[in-house]
Amino acid sequence: MRPPEILPALRERFSPMAFDRSHTLSDLDVEALLEAARWAPSAGNSQPWAFHLRRRYEAGHDLLVEHLAASSRRWAPDASALVVNLARHEVGDSGLQYSEFAEYDLGQAVAHMTIQAHAMGLACRQFRAFGLEALEASLEVAPGWRVLTMTAIGLGEPDPSTERTRRTIGELRSEGTA
Numbered sequence: 001m002r003p004p005e006i007l008p009a010l011r012e013r014f015s016p017m018a019f020d021r022s023h024t025l026s027d028l029d030v031e032a033l034l035e036a037a038r039w040a041p042s043a044g045n046s047q048p049w050a051f052h053l054r055r056r057y058e059a060g061h062d063l064l065v066e067h068l069a070a071s072s073r074r075w076a077p078d079a080s081a082l083v084v085n086l087a088r089h090e091v092g093d094s095g096l097q098y099s100e101f102a103e104y105d106l107g108q109a110v111a112h113m114t115i116q117a118h119a120m121g122l123a124c125r126q127f128r129a130f131g132l133e134a135l136e137a138s139l140e141v142a143p144g145w146r147v148l149t150m151t152a153i154g155l156g157e158p159d160p161s162t163e164r165t166r167r168t169i170g171e172l173r174s175e176g177t178a
């Protein structure tokens with residue numbers, strides 16, 4: 001059976017494993033990516049997200065590359081930009097919770113950025129393959145904030161050796177959790 005029609009960007013988006021080293025992001029490109037994240041929904045409009053973005057040629061990009069794991073080091077340094085995705089859990093170091101939904105909301109903001117990138121002819125690979133605690137220490141992450149993931153953004157092609165697969169609609173309905 002043919003799958004139902006959905007927004008083309010949702011069907012066509014993919015996470016590349018190789019990026020074009022000659023491509024660069026303009027200031028306007030960066031603004032558009034952040035603007036897309038800015039408009040994501042969040043619990044109580046708390047917007048518990050922040051992004052530490054460095055383009056390949058910018059100061060501070062090498063620091064991000066230093067913390068990549070061996071697996072992501074093979075492709076992430078070639079991306080036009082690396083973004084560290086942070087969520088705000090607490091109000092400073094008071095121990096008071098800032099948002100129960102911080103990680104949930106950050107994920108939506110990153111999804112917005114990812115789809116915006118696709119609409120701009122770019123591609124994103126979100127990843128966790130980096131030294132999280134060491135990166136947090138290097139960036140001197142503010143109290144109450146935590147690094148969750150990184151995103152590599154640039155020009156990329158789908159990996160021909162990897163078939164993109166998904167669970168079926170039936171499996172993702174809650175009855176399928178049994």
Ligand SMILES: Cc1cc2nc3c(=O)[nH]c(=O)nc-3n(C[C@H](O)[C@H](O)[C@H](O)COP(=O)(O)O)c2cc1C
Nearest residue numbers: 013014015016071072125126127128129130149164
């Ligand atoms: C939270 C998160 C963590 C991920 N971590 C990694 C990672 O460490 N290394 C990697 O190569 N891909 C990573 N990915 C990318 C996924 O493997 C990829 O999105 C998935 O295989 C589906 O492929 P698609 O995005 O092309 O549909 C991660 C994705 C997400 C959302």
